[in-house]
Amino acid sequence: MNRWIRRTALVLLALLAIAAVVSLWLPGSAAVQYRDAIDAVPSARFPLGTDELGRDRLAQLLCGIRISFLLAPAAALFSTLIAALIGGTAGWCGGRIEWLFMVVADVFVSLPWLFLLITVRAILPLDVSAAVSIVVTFLLLGILGWAAPARVVRARARAIRQSEYVLYARACGAGRARLFVRQLIPDLRSILAAQFWICLPVYVISEANLGLLGLGVTDPLVSLGGMVRALQSQTAFFARPWILAPAAVLVLAPACLHFARLGEDRAS
């Protein structure tokens, strides 16, 4: 059952990624307004119809997927690297450095993530360009999301530091720097990969929440959260179910990212 779900998730993810990449070469863009087709129903020309400004919903959706699929991994990689650096150093060094790390990590973990995000995102200038807003949004996700993975990395680094083989290596004269590079980093690789995959769906969801609160990616670029935000003003969605496509993708994409890891935990 798990294998079947995992395979389906991987296929869906691949399809979403291919659609997002292929759409780069398709004519039309998410920002183009078709004034002859305002709020149009699905047709061969516009498979998901157009919005109230005459923009192609499918082009917008593909643009949103592209942004999420490109920047969520970048943010996850960034926060995993910070977690590796801070958590690894804290666990490896121990003592006051570890204590200081624990206090800072506890502060970050104690505050609800979304609250931190809206606070930090809201204090940035209001007149940032769309491209900057994308980078800032995902950079913030990367910067604020390090604490939880870093705690896991710290625990592992600490266990390695206290392990017998490290003790033996030190007794044989191996330096701390050499042990860090030759023993700690290779040993942390699997944990870091797992943390990266855990962060991915979380960042896609966080961006959606930010977008829905009006603090995500700004116009004219489109994000999945921003598209769902536009649905707030819609009422007759039963009569026009295709407008729910961004909400469906927003649940489907993180779910696929999540299910793609099924069975890995037990295997490791």
Place this chain on the structure above:
Amino acid sequence: MKSGNRAADKQCVWLRFLSAQILRAVLITLIAGLFGAVLVRFSPGFDSDERDLDMRLSAATHRADARARAAEHDVLAFYVSWLGAAAHGEFGQSRSMNRPVRELLAERLPVTARLMAAGGLLGLMAGLLGAGIAVGRRSRIAENILGPGSGLLLSAPPAVTALLLLWLDYDPALAIAIAVCPYVFRYAFGLLRESASALHVTGGRARGVGEVRLFFSHILLPVAPQLASVATISAAVAFGAAIPVEVICDRAGVGQLAWQAALGRDMPVLVAVTLLITLMIVAVNAFSEVVLVMCSREPRT
């Protein structure tokens, strides 16, 4: 004599443990408050106020406003004076809403508390029940349905869930329950599965002990303290979900206040809300830690 000394030592260890928990909670809360104050102080537009453009206000009022803002320039001084006032129950005046922060919090706290209590409890019960069924039934079908189901719920952003529930005219507390439930399920399921795989459980089953008795006495009971600490996860997740739910469903709670304060760069409100949220979560964390340690009867020093 020896047993008296041992009891005194144990009491001392407990006291040290409890004071360390309290100290940690206070320290984290203070740092979080300072963090909020620093962020807002160095944000662009901190010095500007829309009241400056209000021609109906007199020059003296403008000067008073400027003086009040100048007092907030030194973030540390502002924070210390704010903490002093907060100790007397005075949290300052909201700049964007022009009302005392204490009043705003008193008005909105019950709304969030109701939403979080209803949604959090519902999510907690559903998660625990699901985990109990998945482990207690020992059926791959239950595990295979509930596991991916929780994964799917985990992938639904609370804002999207709130939007769907708003359209369907359901109570927004359900969105919080949907956010809390998968977290609780995963945590409880992991604990119960580990407990169920213990050798004495297999032995009991081989000797013909009934499944119900086996579940309650030998699977659930040993992990009950850890399951109690699941309340920590529920509180943090429930508040995280309360922000978008209150904003989207237009509920005048603390989550919506935090959002409005963040948008309006309202420093006194933001610092108060940051402290309040951190204090709440840290207190729940400390409580669950104490419960865990009390059950293991051995404080970690």
